[in-house]
Amino acid sequence: MSDTLRAGVIGLGMIGGGVAVSLARSGRIPAVYDVRPDAAADLAGVPDPLGSPAEVAEASDVVMVAVVNAHQAREVIGGNDGLLRAARPGLTVVLLATVALPVVHELAALCAEFGVGFLDCGVTPGDKAAENGMVAILGGEQKTVDAALPVLVDWARKVVHCGPPGAGMATKIARNVVTYGSWRTVAEAAALARAAAVDPARLAEVIDAADPEGRTLLQLLRMQGADGVLPEAVGRQIEPLMTKDLDAARDLASALGVPTPLADVVRTQAHRTLQLDAEPAPVPAPAKDDVHAYGLHMMDRVYGPGLSTAVQDADDPFSAETVDYLFAQVWGREGLSVRDRRLLTLGVAATVGKPQLVQIIANGALINGELSADQLREAVLHLAVYTGWCKATATHTGVTAAIHAHTAQPPTPQEQK
Structure with missing residues (x-):
């Protein structure tokens, strides 16, 4: 059947x-359609276009749709003279256009209504299409892929099934990020080389000779595990060299007056790239209708993990209202952010003049990254004008204690002894 x-x-x-x-x-002469009647004139072995997409559907088992945008894809597939107008169960539509994922799912659902298979198929490189040189990047059900495969391999040098509907398009979009992102990298690198009186052609020669198969481009991906996590030991080993080399690039760019914004971002994001500052995924918040659990959650969010353990089993009225009302229904309201409410509370605490209370509030700001040490010190000066210097002294004492506790280095094993 594959031959027929x-x-x-x-x-x-x-x-x-x-x-x-x-x-x-x-040897598989296709039925074709294009809005230009003479579109096949210079295409070797390709017959003249038929009168509509519907006529192509009548003459085909697998149809590749290579239009420009989502509007054209909708018209060609579901329009008045579209493929589905003459489709029969068993037809497979293969969308080669790069469109948004919601459009992919919309068209897949539409085809399913008519018993028609649908594959989203990113392709690359486009300039090799006439040489059986493209990679077909597929999303769709396995049975649909199997049905279309004999036709796909007649024009693609490699077919990669990435997953369910949408997976092919998502992979193609991610591939485009690599492509255009690397173009920007090359543009900055070439400008830097040119400013240093180096012919960019020599840069290309070095890269081609040192990395002829482009393995370096995807080296990070290959070093990651199946879960997408880079082993910490690998990241720690790479980080000093990476930052040293990028610092040298930034120094050279500064000396030559060459703007390198991408290199700057890469340098500042080096730890994140190497997953050295990755944090565990946050625990989802309890539902707000579970008032006590949500109050405990907000207490930890306001003052840091673990604070709620001191009151979670308390059964006295004051502790219960602190959790259920103060934290669940006041701190948990959406009208102000936690940071906004903390600044208000810090102002009130400053009027009381209790360093220990100020320290608790300031410590929560530091733990959550809402206020820096310098911002807290600035807040002390601002509050001094309004609360008086004596009370501000207590505020300064509490803020300073919180900063020292937050920035203190953990004791060494020898110190702990």
Whole structure:
């Protein structure tokens, strides 16, 4: 049956036209359609376009849709003369256009209503379409992939099934980020080389000679485990070299007056790139209708993990209202952020003049990253004007104690002894 499957192509631009040429070269002459009547004139072995996408559906078992955007894809597939107008169960539509994922799911659902299979299929590189040189990046059900595979391999040098509907498009979009992101990297690197009186062609020569298969580009991906996590030991080993090299690049760029914004971002995000500052995923908040549990959650969110353990089993009225009302229903309201409420509370605490109370509030701000040490010190000066210097002295004492506790180095094993 694979030899008798009939192929169709809609859209005879660079990609669609190339797919049609590759199919013809493979001996599977496609039925084609394009809004330009003469679109196949220069495409070797490709017949003249039919009158509509519906006519292509009648003459095909697998149809590649190589249009430009989502509007065209909708028209070609579901329009008045679209594929589904003449579709029969068993037809497979393969969308080669890069569109948003919601559009992929919309078109997949529409095809399913007609008993028509649907595959989203990113392709790359487009300039190799006429040479059986593209990679087909598929999303869809396995049975649909199997049904279309004999036709796909007639125009693609490799077919990669990435997962369920949408997976092919998501992979293609991610691939585009790598492509265009690397272009920006090359633009900055070439500008830096040129400013240093180096012909960028020499830079290209060095890269081609040192890394002819481009392994360096995806080296980080290969070093990660199946779960996408880079082993910490690997990150720690790479980090000193990475930061040293990027600092040298920034120094050179500064000396030559060459703007390198991407290199700056890469340097500042080095720890995140190497997953050295990754934090565990936050525990989901309890539902607000579980007032006590939500109050305990807010207490820890306000003053740091573990504070709630001191009161979670308390059964006296004051402790219960502190959790259920103060934290669940006041701190937990959406009208102000936790940071906003903390600043208000810090102001009130300053009027009381109790360093220990100020320290608790300031410590929560430091733990949550809401206020820096310098911002807290600035707050002390501001509050001094309004509360008086004597009370501000207590505020300064509490803030300073919180900063020292927050920035103190943990004791060494020898000190602990």
